[in-house]
Amino acid sequence: MTLRIAVQMDPLESINIAGDSSFALMLAAQARGHSLFHYDVRTLAYDTSEGAGGRLTCWAAPVTVQRVEGxxxxxxxxxxxDLATDVDVVLMRQDPPFDLGYITATHLLERLAGQTLVVNDPASVRNAPEKVFVLDFAQFMPPTFIARRIEDVRLFQQRMVDRGMPGDLVVKPLHGNGGKAVFRVPADGSNLGALVEMFQNAWVEPFMVQPFLADVAEGDKRIVLVDGEFAGAINRKPGEGEFRSNLAVGGSAEACGLTSAEEAICASLGPELKARGLVFVGIDVIGGKWLTEINVTSPTGIVAIDRFNGTDTAAKIWDAIEARHAVM
Structure with a gap:
């Protein structure tokens, strides 16, 4: 079975082919004989002038890829x-921000249901932002607080101290990505006021607050699930002078397995991810037990996972996509 695949992603010239998961997926699709188109989400258009149902189009170019730098x-x-008749699969892979433009694209792509397979499912992506969907699995999370008022954050911090925790906090935007704008607040709260002001001025939505987990010094594990099944993991360790472990901000990766607690997390999440059509998902776990994010918009990490583990996660993802397409 060969498929016609439209990849909705950022400009190809800007990607790092050594570690980009979208590029790895394109290489794997091409190796299977699938044909590829590339398009920018900003060219999506919906037209109802030709009759009932409407027509979703984009300006796309056929593309071939190779692992040759430059x-x-x-x-x-x-x-x-026409995304309903000219392609079989839309691979939604543009990076966040998860803003109104992103949300609007999911509404448009949702109209392809029953005609073209969209991965990940656009309605589920819209309804499962990374730091909100994870709240459905609060039993695996560190204590978490979502708010905008500094007075409320100080009360949360005091509750953490009362529980015997050190009192240091991590504050991060609710719809951020890649470790951007993630701040550590010391127990004395000396920079909390300025940070809250900054968050209030920069974002209309509330922000997320959690206790600082000292275990992050040993790494933040990225675990990939494919159609609800564990596919691989890497441990990302913070760089020198950093507490953030994201590879995008200088973290380093190392091979790892799963703890029993992490296996339990995967077992709990897996059926729900599969039911929602979330084929490629990356979850983040600190200290072998604390679930912090469920990444569904444009998950990364498969290149590093495969390099350390000798696996082929992109192939597993295409196996899952082909299986889903076959039963549409």
Whole structure:
């Protein structure tokens, strides 16, 4: 079975082919004989002038890829394609921010249901933002607080101290990504006021607050699940002078397995992810037991996982996509 695949992602010239998961997925699809298109989400258009049901189109170019730095892709001529009739699969892979533009794209792509397979399912992506969906599994999370008022945050911090925790906090945007704008607040709260002001001015939504987990010094584990099944993991350790372990901010990766607590987390999440059509998901776990995020928009990490473990996660993802497409 060969598929026609439209990849909705950021400009190809900007990606790092050594570690980019979208690029790895494109290489794997091409190796299976699937044909690829690339398009920018900003070219999506919906037209109802031709009759009931409407038509979702984009300006896309056929693309071939190769693992050659500086010459890693070749684009054909851009043309208007119908995402319901000209392709079999849409791979939604543009990076956040998870803003109104992102949400609008999921609403448009949702209209392809029953015609073209969209991965991950756009309605589920919209309804499962990383730091909100995870609240459904609060039994695995560290104590978590979502708010905007500094007075409320100080009360939360005091409750953590009363429980015997050190009192240091981590404050992060609710819809951030890649470790951006994640701050550590010392137990004395000396920079909390300024941070709350900054968050209030920069974002309309509330922010997330959690106790600082000292275990992060030993790493923040990225675990990938494919159609609800464990596919691999890496441990990301903070760089020198950092507490954030994201590879995008200088963290380093190392091979790892799963603890029994992490296996329990995967077992709990797996059926729900599969039911929601969330085929490629990356979860983050600190200290072998604390679930902090469920990444569904544009998960990363498969290149490092495969390099350390000798696996082929991209192949597992395409196996799952092909199986889903076959029963549409």
């Amino acid at each position: 010459a890693h892709y070749t684009l054909g001529e851009h043309r208007l394609i």
